[in-house]
Amino acid sequence: MPQLLVAAQGTLRMTAAAFTIAATVGLLFGLARLSRHRLLSRFAVGYIEVVRGTPALTQLFLIYFGLPGVGIVLRAFEAAVIGLGLNGAAYLAEVYRAGIQAIHRGQREAAYSLGMTHLDAMRYIILPQAVRVVLPPMANYAIALLKDTSIASLISAPELMLRARDLSSEYFMPMRLYLLTGLMYLVMAYPLSRIVRFLEDRLSHGR
Amino acid sequence: MTGETWGRAFAKLPDIARALLVGAVTTIQVTIGALIVAILLGVLFAVLKTAPSRALRTVASVYVEVFRAVPVLTQLFVIYFGLAGIGIRLNPLPAAIIGFGINGGAYLTEVFRAGLEAIHQGQFEGAFSIGMTRPMAMWYIILPQAVRVVLPPIGNFAIGLLKDTSIASAVAAPELMFRARSLVEATFLSTQIYLMVAVLYLAMSLPLSRAVRRLEAAMGRGHQA
Numbered sequence: 001m002p003q004l005l006v007a008a009q010g011t012l013r014m015t016a017a018a019f020t021i022a023a024t025v026g027l028l029f030g031l032a033r034l035s036r037h038r039l040l041s042r043f044a045v046g047y048i049e050v051v052r053g054t055p056a057l058t059q060l061f062l063i064y065f066g067l068p069g070v071g072i073v074l075r076a077f078e079a080a081v082i083g084l085g086l087n088g089a090a091y092l093a094e095v096y097r098a099g100i101q102a103i104h105r106g107q108r109e110a111a112y113s114l115g116m117t118h119l120d121a122m123r124y125i126i127l128p129q130a131v132r133v134v135l136p137p138m139a140n141y142a143i144a145l146l147k148d149t150s151i152a153s154l155i156s157a158p159e160l161m162l163r164a165r166d167l168s169s170e171y172f173m174p175m176r177l178y179l180l181t182g183l184m185y186l187v188m189a190y191p192l193s194r195i196v197r198f199l200e201d202r203l204s205h206g207r
Numbered sequence: 208m209t210g211e212t213w214g215r216a217f218a219k220l221p222d223i224a225r226a227l228l229v230g231a232v233t234t235i236q237v238t239i240g241a242l243i244v245a246i247l248l249g250v251l252f253a254v255l256k257t258a259p260s261r262a263l264r265t266v267a268s269v270y271v272e273v274f275r276a277v278p279v280l281t282q283l284f285v286i287y288f289g290l291a292g293i294g295i296r297l298n299p300l301p302a303a304i305i306g307f308g309i310n311g312g313a314y315l316t317e318v319f320r321a322g323l324e325a326i327h328q329g330q331f332e333g334a335f336s337i338g339m340t341r342p343m344a345m346w347y348i349i350l351p352q353a354v355r356v357v358l359p360p361i362g363n364f365a366i367g368l369l370k371d372t373s374i375a376s377a378v379a380a381p382e383l384m385f386r387a388r389s390l391v392e393a394t395f396l397s398t399q400i401y402l403m404v405a406v407l408y409l410a411m412s413l414p415l416s417r418a419v420r421r422l423e424a425a426m427g428r429g430h431q432a
Contacts, residue, residue: 053412054405055370057384062401065391069212069398143276150278154377161280168288175289182277182285189276 001180007163008184014081014149014159019142021085022092029089030096031122044093051090057151059083064155080152080159088145092138099134100126132203139196143189150185160184216399223390223400230386231407237303237372237382242365244308249315254345256320267316274313280374282306287378303375303382311368315361322357323349359426362419366412373408383407 032044051059064079074082103126111121153161164181168174216223256267274282283306290297297305326349334344376385387404391397 049413049416050405050409053409053416055373055384055408057373057376058387058401058404058408061384061387062398062405066398066401147276147278150280151374153280154374161278161284164281164284172292174292175285178281178285178289182273182281185278185281186273186276190272193272193276 001167003163003167004160004181004184007158007160008188010077010157010163011146011149011159012188014077014084014152014157015142015146017081018084018088018149019145021081022088022141022145023138025085025089026092027096029093030100033093033097034100048090048093051087052094056084056087056148057154059087060151060155076152076155076157079155080149080157084145084148084152088141092141095134095137095141096130099130099137102133103129135203136196136200139192139199143192143196146189146192147185212396213399215394216396219394219396223394223396223403226386226390227383227400227403227407230381230383231411233300233380234369234372234382235411237300237307237375237380238365238369240304241307241311241368241372244304245311245315245364245368246361248309248312249319252312252316253319253323256316257323271313271316274310279307279310279371280377282310283375283378299375299378299380302378303372303380307368307371307375311364315364318357318360318364319353322353322360325356326352355426359419359423362415362422366415366419369412369415370408 029044029047032040033048035041035044060080060083063083064074064076067074067079107125107129108121111125112118116124149157149159150161152159153165156162160181164177168177171177252267252270255263256271258264258267283303286306287297287299287302290302330348330352331344334348335341339347372380372382373384375382376388379385383404387400391400394400
């Protein structure tokens with residue numbers, strides 16, 4: 001059904017936008033978590049714990065239905081992107097943290113002994129290596145995010161699941177319709193998961 | 208305007224809290240039910256996936272790939288609305304437990320499979336060398352060790368499941384999110400109610416998270432060769 005294909009584009013756009021937010025904000029929180037400034041790391045830990053301890057759906061509802069109460073009104077698509085993005089940021093922050101800490105401490109000490117500042121060591125030594133470690137979990141997250149966009153249908157954001165629900169009241173064939181929807185998600189997600197497995201294999205060599 | 212709603216919210220606090228708590232109990236029920244189904248299915252398909260028979264392995268692989276690529280929401284809709292369309296009417300609660308159980312089973316299959324494979328191949332050979340059959344080796348030697356390896360991932364999965372049950376609100380399962388949405392429709396106190404919902408989920412998930420972290424620490428120590 002062509003309408004489902006159009007809606008699937010909305011899903012992909014939402015995934016891409018939310019992933020961008022999650023990846024960048026997540027990096028900020030990940031670095032904040034590892035910071036030596038106690039206030040900063042405490043704040044990051046608090047954010048991560050709270051966001052990871054509550055469902056994404058609740059966060060979306062808070063942003064879409066709750067924020068208007070304090071004056072901020074967002075459209076459904078934007079609310080979904082921001083909500084999923086901030087949720088993902090908390091998750092990716094932990095991924096970044098684990099990745100950075102996985103780089104042998106000796107690397108950091110060697111960098112300092114060469115006279116690099118903390119920032120330089122991060123930029124030139126640690127982060128480039130951490131990228132390799134962090135890529136598979138991030139790719140796995142991208143796949144999960146693709147599926148999580150279906151939740152945005154519950155705040156009426158324009159994506160695949162919402163269109164499926166609308167069509168189900170028009171066409172009265174819910175089984176066929178939702179199976180078709182499932183198939184579309186499969187078609188979108190399966191190639192991604194093959195890529196992830198390929199990445200995992202390639203990146204685990206030369207360890 | 209906002210000040211007025213907070214005033215109303217505090218006035219109705221006991222009633223709102225009570226309604227939400229009932230939902231939270233249902234959330235826990237769905238979580239436990241689905242967890243049991245998921246563990247049973249996970250063990251079954253993990254064993255299938257490591258079976259000698261190619262046909263069994265393929266069946267298990269298909270199950271895992273399909274149910275991990277499709278969102279839970281879609282699976283719930285197929286089970287609740289789709290089955291109803293062909294005459295099988297389920298109540299929301301069982302539908303949610305079945306849906307999350309089947310979905311979780313696919314995820315746990317991989318966890319259990321990794322756990323099984325983590326047990327050194329030598330254990331199998333040792334078992335065979337004293338005359339055990341493959342099922343016997345599984346039951347007495349491999350599975351008990353695999354359980355230790357597998358406990359932390361199951362714990363983490365349970366926490367994720369607890370949060371995912373919020374999606375069951377879409378098929379009118381009377382859990383926390385669903386109760387919250389009904390209350391918001393009745394009272395229009397969206398900000399306050401959803402904040403309370405967040406607090407309730409935190410109250411349920413944070414203790415679980417801490418327990419899992421302690422479990423992971425305990426498993427890390429005393430690691431056998």
